[in-house]
Ligand code: UDP
């Protein structure tokens with residue numbers, strides 16, 4: 586019998602987890618019944634509440650449930666990676682614990698692979714209903730920007746809710762980078778992907794772990810991981826400034842020869858100095874971003890550290 590692995594990264598999800606498990610079980614029984622083997626891999630990402638206890642209770646009640654528990658919070662990307670490494674299914678899917686990735690879509694996704702012949706099926710939200718408007722605005726800007734700069738296409742509103750064939754999972758696992766930006770990695774590996782759209786669903790319980798600042802840093806992560814355009818941009822801006830300076834020098838020499846040299850214009854000079862140092866710092870900042878990512882990659886630290894688990 587074939588098997589589907591469901592990976593659920595969990596960080597402080599004590600309220601949502603029981604609801605998730607119930608819904609997932611309902612969908613499994615209704616849509617797949619006895620025709621399909623399942624395993625649920627809950628990855629406890631250093632939760633500070635009762636998440637781990639709840640997972641362990643589920644494990645005792647249901648042999649399908651496996652868990653991995655990290656020694657601290659390593660982030661959702663690390664949790665997803667750990668889950669992918671542990672998964673043994675012929676098909677693997679990633680779902681949020683808050684039911685924002687409806688298990689009810691799973692059957693349709695599964696048929697996308699088995700009936701329609703796709704290698705993976707991805708989901709995206711067609712709306713951002715229930716989200717702060719300003720966040721939606723910045724999200725759209727981000728996708729516009731990153732798609733201009735990167736060769737890998739990023740889909741606006743894409744979730745991490747994918748169903749993948751084993752072959753695709755193995756391809757993703759072969760990407761061992763430390764700075765993981767899954768939305769990009771999934772597209773980077775290629776294969777035929779079917780996209781399914783659905784309306785944004787509100788979290789069943791608990792609250793989002795993503796502050797605006799965290800999202801901003803995640804956006805920078807995405808850009809540095811999948812594009813070197815900012816580096817080219819800072820070189821181009823540098824060249825343009827050299828050209829402007831060169832023209833200005835010629836202009837000043839000619840002006841001095843024609844009109845003499847009264848000492849005027851120091852306020853404009855001050856402005857120019859401030860402006861140019863700003864541009865310089867900005868460019869150094871860009872280089873610094875790439876350097877810091879390289880630094881982290883070179884150190885070759887593990888992506889996550891496991892404290893306990895009940896899975897090989
Ligand atoms: N999550 C995690 N580690 C973290 C942050 C989040 O494993 O450091 C999990 C979280 O438990 C949830 C999923 O990632 O299952 C998505 O998180 P959340 O719902 O807060 O994000 P949003 O849906 O608001 O983007």
Ligand code: MG
Pocket residue numbers: 681683685788793
């Ligand atoms: Mg969520």
